[in-house]
Amino acid sequence: MRPESSEKEKIKNKKGLWSPDEDRKLRDYILNNGVGCWSFVAVHAGLQRNGKSCRLRWINYLRPGLKRGKFTLHEEEMIMTLHGMLGNKWSQMSRHLPGRTDNEIKNHWHSYLKKKVKNLDNKKPQDTQNKQTPFTRTDSSLESSEEAYGSRNLPKILFADWMSLDQFQKFDFSGSQTTVMNGELVNEGSFSGNIQEGSSYGFDDSLQMKNELSDFLDLLSEENIMCQNFNDSDIMLYSCEF
DNA sequence: AATCCGTCCAACCGCAGTGTG
């Protein structure tokens, strides 16, 4: 639903920090009416804000279920690993960190974790710098996966997605596929590269991060599949081209 | 006490993708 143009013209958008009263108006409106068109929400909640601003405020601050507060060690490790694999895909990272917003993750990365990763790099002895876990891209001079892939001869991730441990255990990995679990070869196939040798990964945008499990499961029969046990309940599956 | 500086975080901006009339 879109606001009438005459209605929109009346709105003189306010900018800057939100007042407690504005927060209350937005929260009350959404809890009573739900989220439809954000421009409509902005007008009918009685806010002199644009829809975009309302959306951002709701998603990053007012939405129920947000954790706020300090990141746990587990969350930080998760972010560092995900960043190594995904690059600056903050919204995708936030899907794996319940209660955390993309903005929060992005800010935490820039203010804290980026330096932490850099320090870890500096502490590493030379001969071990190239032996990293598949998803830990620790070359902090590389700001994006695209850069990493473009500037170095590295394995290229064709797709990656999550699977629950339960789904994974039921899945049949027969055929000419390779499975690597926690860095160890579980099932040998046509795979000829060594995943431990890569320190950075690039993404092919056309195949990057299929959203639905079914999309990428279709590809399993055609690609070399690797996976990593990521936390207690999820498996990350991915395919590389060497 | 004043002010300078670095850090953190909320919010804005611009762009790309998608939906709709």
Next chain:
DNA sequence: TCACACTGCGGTTGGACGGAT
């Protein structure tokens, strides 16, 4: 098919705050 509006995303900015000088 086209134009316009909306949504979502990532990059960037600017204000608040605290510590150092």
